[in-house]
Amino acid sequence: KNEVEQSPQNLTAQEGEFITINCSYSVGISALHWLQQHPGGGIVSLFMLSSGKKKHGRLIATINIQEKHSSLHITASHPRDSAVYICAVPNRDDKIIFGKGTRLHILP
């Protein structure tokens, strides 16, 4: 079983739709990362969270430590949100384990 699993793998939506990407993990953590990777490959750190909820603009991240689950939401989605969204979690050896990512495509 992968230590970090994301769903869905691919998601296509219309501009303006509310987007949810899920991440489940099997390791104990101090914090969880949500990252955004654009087609050129560069990665941007969106959130680091260890409890509750964080919001930045149209992006919201939530985490449930007991259920080992996190969600990333995008409100009023826009074509420029099209990217790969990656969930990442530190394992027991303090190394970051990455999910395989969710490829999001927002249609105008």
Added chain:
Amino acid sequence: SAVISQKPSRDICQRGTSLTIQCQVDSQVTMMFWYRQQPGQSLTLIATANQGSEATYESGFVIDKFPISRPNLTFSTLTVSNMSPEDSSIYLCSVGSGHSYEQYFGPGTRLTVT
């Protein structure tokens, strides 16, 4: 936060040659990491670049293939040696403060080996 730059941003190289990728940070950082992302795969840690000592490599990665330098607290290089098409990947540098929940990523280097 930390601002990270990588050079080159992309390159196309011939089989058997070597490429050195540079990672520069705008502030002194404790931890620097190098990752590889093969096509369609998730990021995989290659090694931790230690300032003043040899890098610590993950299982499956060796120093002869991926020599790493870290001459100071703001700079590191990763060399991909004797390249083959299987080395075609995105190579990413990241930095951390020593706590796993604080990591910042560079823009990546897209390498294609022909």
